[in-house]
Amino acid sequence: MKVTTVLATFGYLFLLSPLAVVTILSFSSDPYLIFPPPGVSLRWYVALLGSQPVLQAAGKSVLLALLVTSLAVLAGFPAALAIARGMVPSWVGGLLALPLLLPTLVIGLALLMVLQPLGLLATWPGLALGHLMVVLPFVVRLLTTALASLPASLEDAAATLGAGPLRAFLLVTLPLAAPGAVAAATLSFLLSFDETVISLFLVGPRLTTLPVTLFHYAETRVDPMLAALAVSLIVLTLAIVLLVDRIVGLTRVLGRA
């Protein structure tokens, strides 16, 4: 028993050490990633706020993630409803999960070959379509689980009490499905906001995202500003997860799926 705990601790140390070290070094006063840092400073966070390319890419990434999330929930909710109610054969659910089977690298490459001749590289529709291939399968899956766990008898009860199908749906089903929908939307936002590989194929000088900026920056040099950017992304992600968990119990909803 003791041995297992020691081994597990070792596993945790290995898994979490990059996150810990990147956090420490983001507060370094040195222009290089040197451990231990010779001094503590916030200069790299200040530099981050003064970096035009980073701020622009961050703004674009937030907008893109919002666009992708709206589209994913709008397209995913009716599909999830049809699947959860058994209105379509079960292969439809499998079909909508298909992109999960392919490496994102291959999806990105395939989209590049289609979108480039159409002049849709580095455009909002092009990038949104790419991100949707990662996001939509998860959204449909989560919403299907959320809708399938609602007892159908509640809608029947509403009907017995005189509500029409639309009224029953709007007043009974929709509010009950809301926590699942919020969880799906949150996951969708985070997946899109962090998506790197597909975006690498589809961005351009006209339109680029924050993860791609981070990736290309890391390709050329590694300094504490990069660490500060990485930590900002981590903190933002954790803040969103904790906030939504507080509101709807994200981990509970995700745990069911």
Next chain:
Amino acid sequence: MKRSAGFLLCLPAMALLALGFLWPFTVLIRMSLNRTDDGGTLVPDLSLATYGKLAADSFTWSMTADSVRLSAIAASLALLLGYPMALVLFRSRSRFRGVLAVAAVAPLLVSGTARVIGWLAILGDGGLINGAFAAVGLPRLALINNWTGVQIGLTESVMPYAVLALLAGFGRLDRRLEEAAATLGARPLVTFWTVTLPLTLPAAIGAWLLAFLLGVSAFITPKLMGGGRVFVLATEIYDAAMQTLDWPAAAALSVYVLALLVVVLLAQAALSRRLA
């Protein structure tokens, strides 16, 4: 009536899937049947010429061997490190269980690039390990921009998935069986070897396979931690598409990698049938 309404509800999602996945994937396969001439210009064709060129290139085969070895070692290390974590999480009745579970999968929520930067800070020339080595007078170790670095980074990046797959498969592990073995006089190691391990073996195989498949498809870690000196199938697909602009080669390599993944999945299915 009900069925057509159902399909109508699925229409937007299906349309997006067709537009962003089925159509591009068809174009990708069609592209792999084109070829490039010696000057590097794309020649429309309907042949297996590009596949033939890849098969004749010994680089393709050495790269395949490297990718498979790298991913197999990463999957094995991730399993070794993740198994005790999953076991502790599965058995834990502690109030910190939730925190531990979140910590195990937290890296999944963090961008892959951010984690790579963490590894560069640990393994780099001025990083945590070499800093500690220098302090006690040991020579510097080359831990990044080579296979060692990519191996370490890849192991970490597939580990959360291995832990999740193990946890999902541990449902068959009944605590009472282990207690019964202990009551009958088995020492902890014997109990583990004769009860716990056999019961969790299917989960372990599944976790290894998932980690392996993700390792072969991984791109960010080998690209950033290899420093241009580590060539795997994934980085080669990207370079062919974005640097040498040889789209038929990039497409054919992609189809080749997918075929490789399918073969591994079929082998696993055959293996688990024999075990069952």
